Amino acid sequence: MDISSSNNAFTIKPQKAVGLHRFLCMQGGDDDGSYAKNSQAPASAITLCKPLLLTAIQSMKLFFNNKDEADSVRIADLGCGTGYNTLATTDMIVESLKQRYLKECGFKPEFEVFYSDLPSNDFNYLFQSLNALFSDKKTRPYYVAGVPGSFYHRLFPKGKLHIAVSLSALHWLSQIPEVVLDKRSGAWNKGRAWIDGAKKEVAEAYAKQSEKDLDEFLKCRKEEIAIGGMLFILMGGRPGSCPPENQLGDPDSRAKHPFTDSMDQAWQDLVAEGLIEEETRDMFNIPAYMRSMEEVERGMKRCGGFEIEKMEYRRIVEHSEEKQKEWMRDPVSYGRAKTNMLRAALRPILQAHLGPYLSDQFFNRFEKRVSSDLNLLHKTCFYGVIVVFAIRI
């Protein structure tokens, strides 16, 4: 990274729109700011969608009806991350498929699970957790392998997969739309780090990038999934009635979401204190986009080769009532918890942009902002997810 000093503020070489795959990932390890310790929201989304996943598994075609011709059943988790969620989900998929095979075919095939994520993901932590899970078992319930790479590219040979799942990952885009970082463009996202509440041109640029990314994702999966195989996606989403610049659906959620007001304020604090130039702030954008069901459906149609069996928009509560009560008794811990959630999601990309010292300063300002706005604590907010299950035809 290039850092030089002018007017007492650091000028940092701007975040490049492309090349995100080199450093985008959730925070690894298992300290307080890690994804492993801050993945409760994705866990709630999975719990909410579990009945749909089980239905999908119950209704999908079984490959290898005959023991003599049985190959292994191959499952991929795309954007697996590091935490408990991914292991619990693949365990559940394998277990319910095993039961079906035993009941309907009288035998159980072998299973292979491929954990795939960007190379910057903390695969070491994931595989250490897996080892602990398998340590008391003589025979592994399934064989595993790591597949580093972007799900916007081909990751597997043709027709190799029987099931591909992607949980809370596909709302991460392959890149920040270049125009939102371009001062000369009408889509320059000045003073904001994300699209929610931004002007129309910014929202349109994000929507266009999202469309292109969804096409790439589906095109690759169409080649990799065997005919009759299943694609199950759970991703951040918004209600169809909301335009893209209204990513979160309702104003309370907007006020409380870590990517919106408190985050923009924390950036502004760094500028006001002379720690960074305005340009450094303006050159940082979060590459995430919440699609509507209509956008997903249009993508599936453009791609072809998939039949949507079911698609739903669901709202998940931001955190449990118990957690909210606990935080009301100890508001300081609320600011800390929210900051840790933000660290878990953004620290790697923020560090790549600001370096370690300034990114710590940023999280520090964010924590102060959140802890001083206790009105937020009393609000119960919801986030949207889209869950879709399709068969490769």
Ligand SMILES: C[S@@+](CC[C@H](N)C(=O)[O-])C[C@H]1O[C@@H](n2cnc3c(N)ncnc32)[C@H](O)[C@@H]1O
């Ligand atoms: C919020 S985490 C979800 C992790 C896990 N699936 C879960 O439910 O807890 C999102 C994951 O998507 C991964 N990801 C983002 N963009 C990706 C891409 N282009 N290719 C593969 N993985 C990607 C991130 O690295 C991260 O691990």
